[in-house]
Amino acid sequence: MTSLKLTNLSKRFGGVVASEDVNIEVPTGKIIGLIGPNGAGKTTIVNMITGMLPVSGGTIHVGDTDITHAPAHEICRAGLARTFQNIRLLGEASVLDNVMIGFHRHETSSTLASLLGLPASARETKALKARTMELLAAFDLTEFSDYPAGGLSYGHQRKVEMARAVATNPNFVLLDEPIAGMNDVESDALADIFEGFAQDGKGVLLIEHNVRFVAKLCSYVYVLDGGKLISEGTPDHVLSDPAVISAYLGGQDA
Amino acid sequence: MSNFIAGYLPLFDLYCLHVGLALSQFIVLRAGVFSLATAAFAGIGAYTAGILAVDLGAHPVLGVLCGTLMGMLVAMVLSIPLARLRGVYQAIATVAFIQICLSLNIYSESITGGAMGLNNIPKTVGTGTLFVFAALATYMIWAIEKGRLGRAFNTIRQDEAVAASLGISIRKHQMLAFAISGALAGLFGSLEAYHSYAIDPRQFGFHLLITVLSYVIFGGRNSVIGPLAGAAFLIILPELARPLAENRMVIYGIMLILVINFMPKGVADTAIDAIKARRLTAKRGDSA
Ligand SMILES: Nc1ncnc2c1ncn2[C@@H]1O[C@H](COP(=O)(O)OP(=O)(O)OP(=O)(O)O)[C@@H](O)[C@H]1O
Ligand SMILES: [Mg+2]
Numbered sequence: 174m175t176s177l178k179l180t181n182l183s184k185r186f187g188g189v190v191a192s193e194d195v196n197i198e199v200p201t202g203k204i205i206g207l208i209g210p211n212g213a214g215k216t217t218i219v220n221m222i223t224g225m226l227p228v229s230g231g232t233i234h235v236g237d238t239d240i241t242h243a244p245a246h247e248i249c250r251a252g253l254a255r256t257f258q259n260i261r262l263l264g265e266a267s268v269l270d271n272v273m274i275g276f277h278r279h280e281t282s283s284t285l286a287s288l289l290g291l292p293a294s295a296r297e298t299k300a301l302k303a304r305t306m307e308l309l310a311a312f313d314l315t316e317f318s319d320y321p322a323g324g325l326s327y328g329h330q331r332k333v334e335m336a337r338a339v340a341t342n343p344n345f346v347l348l349d350e351p352i353a354g355m356n357d358v359e360s361d362a363l364a365d366i367f368e369g370f371a372q373d374g375k376g377v378l379l380i381e382h383n384v385r386f387v388a389k390l391c392s393y394v395y396v397l398d399g400g401k402l403i404s405e406g407t408p409d410h411v412l413s414d415p416a417v418i419s420a421y422l423g424g425q426d427a
Numbered sequence: 428m429s430n431f432i433a434g435y436l437p438l439f440d441l442y443c444l445h446v447g448l449a450l451s452q453f454i455v456l457r458a459g460v461f462s463l464a465t466a467a468f469a470g471i472g473a474y475t476a477g478i479l480a481v482d483l484g485a486h487p488v489l490g491v492l493c494g495t496l497m498g499m500l501v502a503m504v505l506s507i508p509l510a511r512l513r514g515v516y517q518a519i520a521t522v523a524f525i526q527i528c529l530s531l532n533i534y535s536e537s538i539t540g541g542a543m544g545l546n547n548i549p550k551t552v553g554t555g556t557l558f559v560f561a562a563l564a565t566y567m568i569w570a571i572e573k574g575r576l577g578r579a580f581n582t583i584r585q586d587e588a589v590a591a592s593l594g595i596s597i598r599k600h601q602m603l604a605f606a607i608s609g610a611l612a613g614l615f616g617s618l619e620a621y622h623s624y625a626i627d628p629r630q631f632g633f634h635l636l637i638t639v640l641s642y643v644i645f646g647g648r649n650s651v652i653g654p655l656a657g658a659a660f661l662i663i664l665p666e667l668a669r670p671l672a673e674n675r676m677v678i679y680g681i682m683l684i685l686v687i688n689f690m691p692k693g694v695a696d697t698a699i700d701a702i703k704a705r706r707l708t709a710k711r712g713d714s715a
Contacts, residue, residue, distance in 0.1 A: 223592055245591035255592055263585045274582045278594035280575045284603070287577075290570025298574055319707060341593060 175236035176200040177222070177253070177345045177376055183230035184217050184400075191217040192400040194231070199376040201344060204367060206387040206408070207380045209397035210420065215380045216258055218397075219347045223255050224248045235345070250278055254343035256334045258350050258380075264323025268314060268333050271322045273305045275340025305340070312336045312366070328359045335366070345376040352386060364390055388412060396420070436554055440622065442662050443557035447615030448635070449642040449654035450568050451608045456648050457577075458604030459584035461514050463636050464505060464521040467528040468498040468609045470631030472616030477545040477626050478538060487551040491617045498613015499606050506605035510598050525636060532628045544627025545620075552621040560618060564611055569651045571607075580604060634676070641679045645686050647693025656695040 177199040184192045192214040199205045207215055220226040222233055224245035232241045235251050243251070254275075262271050280301070286293040309315050312332045317325060322333050331351055338346060348367070352360040360383070367390055370377050381387050387394060388408040396404040396411055398420040404411050411417055451465045472494035479485035479493055505524060509517050532539045539545065571577050579600050582590040587597055620626050638661075646657025665671040665678050690697045 225588060225592070244596075245588075246594050246596045249592060249594035257589075261586055261589050263582065263589070266581065266585070270578070270581075274578050274590075274595075275593055277575070277579060277582075282575055284576070287574040288567060288571060288607075290566065290573065294570065294574035319710070337593070 175344065177378070178234045179218070179222070179231065180234070181231035182218065182221060182228065182233065184214070184221055184226065185229045190400050192221075192397075195397070195400075195402055197378075197395055197402075199345060199378050201376040202371055202374050203392050204371050204377040204379055204390050206391035206394035207378055207397060208382070208384065208387055208394060208411075213397040214400040215397055216349055217400075219255055219349050219378070219380065222248070222347060223253060249341060249343075252344035253347065254338035254341045254345070255347040256331070256338055256349055256351055258353070260327075260330045260334055262322040262330055262333055262337075265321050267319050268309065268322050268325070269302070269305055269318040271333055272308055272336045272340055273301055275337040276301050276304065278341050308336050308340055313362070328355045331355070332363075335363075339370075343375065345378070346370055347378045347380075349380045350382065351379070352381065352383060360386060384412065438662060438666060440554055440557055442658060443554075443561035444615050444619050444622070445639065445642065445658045445662065446561045446655060447564050447611055447618070448639045449646075449658050450564050450651075451611035451615070452639045452643050453648065453651070453654045454568060454571070454580075454611070455604050455608045456643060457584060458580040458601050459587070460506075460509065460601050460604060461517040462509065462521045462605070462608070463518055463640060464502070464524050465608060465612045465639050466631050466633075466635040467521075467525040468502055468612030469616035469619070469635065470528055470532070470628070471501055472498040472613030473620040473626050473631065474532070474539055474545070474616075475613070476617030477548050477620040480548050480621065481545055482538075487549075487621050490621065491614065494617025494620070495610050495614040498616065499610035502605045502609020502612075503602060505609075506602045509605075510601060522633075522636070525632060529628050529632055539628070542628060544625055546625045548620055548624055548626070550622065550624055552618050557618060557622065560614065564614070565651060565655065567607075572651055576600070576603070637676070637679065641683055643693075644683060645693060647696030647699075649692065649696045650699055652695040652699070653693050657693065660694070 179195055179197040182192060182195040195218060197205070197207070207218070209215055217226065221228050224240070224243055228241050232239060234240065235253065238251060240248050240251055280297060282293045282297040285291070306315065306318065309318055312335065314329065314332055314336065317329060322330060325333065335351065352363055355363070364386065367377055367379065379387065379391060391408055394405065394408050394411045395402055396417050403420055404414045404417045448465055448469055451468065455462045475497040476490035476494035479490040480487070509520060512520055533541050579590070579595045582593065582595055583597050583600055590597060616631070641661055642657035643654050644657070645661055646655065647653030661679060661682065664682070665675045671678055686693065692700065
């Protein structure tokens with residue numbers, strides 16, 4: 174069993190310490206929670222893992238492979254996919270096109286075929302379209318396939334982004350506040366999808382402010398405050414930890 | 428009737444040549460590179476072919492081939508420093524590159540003929556050849572759009588972070604877009620050399636840059652129809668009346684300001700979007 178492993182991961186923005194000696198392990202087949210008050214440094218960690226922010230110290234491994242300083246597109250090829258806290262879709266492109274680009278990593282037609290419009294290129298486009306439609310069906314998005322992604326509701330846009338991440342067929346999925354702004358029905362549907370990821374053998378790192386949602390899904394939870402881990406363990410353990418209560422739950426009414 | 432056609436043939440030749448250059452400009456913009464170097468690559472292609480023809484008496488096929496490869500090679504080399512720049516800084520750097528090419532051209536008078544240009548290039552390329560190459564170039568850009576590369580280019584242009592997070596190598600794809608752009612400009616530059624007896628440095632400067640950019644902005648940057656329609660419109664429009672033709676650049680300027688303000692996506696893309704939107708509304712009507 175491989176895992177995504179952060180060892181003493183640190184990040185400084187000038188004088189601001191956004192994360193300090195963070196140790197997190199996400200095994201495949203499990204949903205791991207990462208919680209913490211606003212500004213705790215959660216998104217910063219996802220940005221470092223995915224190569225969007227340079228790491229100031231520590232290491233990131235997928236299995237035995239060190240990806241600490243790998244460029245973002247190679248990290249995707251190492252089997253990591255993410256969603257963004259502030260949804261990032263290609264607003265004017267259709268839902269279908271948005272999800273289809275997720276398959277890029279698995280496209281095999283040669284550059285020459287693509288330049289000359291050889292049959293291999295057209296076949297691949299057709300096959301990917303079919304696979305995209307399957308994925309859209311799994312996310313209950315079929316009816317929106319031709320619509321510009323930017324015009325969908327917030328909840329639907331989040332699902333499009335998730336479908337795009339899944340299209341890369343990752344071993345690990347990093348979800349940055351995936352149910353923010355959703356109602357209970359929508360978030361329950363997503364909970365099922367996340368459990369499906371784990372059953373497929375994917376490791377999931379779930380960042381979420383909704384503590385009940387995290388407690389329900391996660392087998393293990395890390396709590397971050399001011400860039401440092403202040404607690405970790407099972408949801409029950411973490412949520413009854415006085416340090417967590419004062420730092421996180423005390424800070425806001427969750 | 429045949430007189431009428433003969434009268435418009437030079438215009439059609441110009442259209443075919445400029446479609447090739449417009450596609451060269453189109454493909455880099457599509458991949459999210461704000462390069463304006465097409466005019467310089469065209470000059471490099473034209474001079475490569477011209478020098479081979481005049482000094483060495485090379486066969487036109489060899490001349491066109493070398494012009495194309497030279498445009499591609501220079502573009503790929505230029506893409507390396509440009510990869511560190513973004514947006515308007517890329518534009519400025521490529522304009523500077525055009526200026527450097529012009530200066531080098533004037534400076535190397537013994538090879539290039541300097542400000543006088545190259546003369547006595549045998550005219551071996553006619554309307555038929557130009558049309559075939561313009562059609563092939565259009566097909567290639569259309570094919571790119573339909574496949575893996577078009578999808579990658581689109582993503583990079585719209586959001587580099589998303590592209591990288593999906594495993595798309597930005598550097599590799601932008602270099603490829605540059606190579607295609609340079610090859611197309613080199614090709615049509617060398618065709619121009621074999622089509623017009625003579626070339627001179629001023630042909631490949633700021634004036635050409637603005638002309639080619641106008642085609643793409645006016646027509647649209649998303650669909651291959653854009654540069655085709657843009658070039659057609661802007662070449663034909665000034666021909667409708669003599670005073671217009673004499674003030675071609677003024678017309679281009681006015682048209683550009685109007686289009687950028689009222690149809691920022693360009694004429695063709697705006698029309699395509701409208702058709703798509705209507706289709707979606709009709710579909711919704713059916714299912715409701
Ligand atoms: N690019 C940056 N430059 C400077 N400081 C930054 C940058 N990105 C984040 N920070 C700082 O790092 C800290 C952690 O921010 P981060 O976005 O990771 O928090 P978060 O836990 O995701 O918060 P939220 O729950 O609001 O999303 C904050 O103090 C933030 O101001
Ligand atoms: Mg965040």
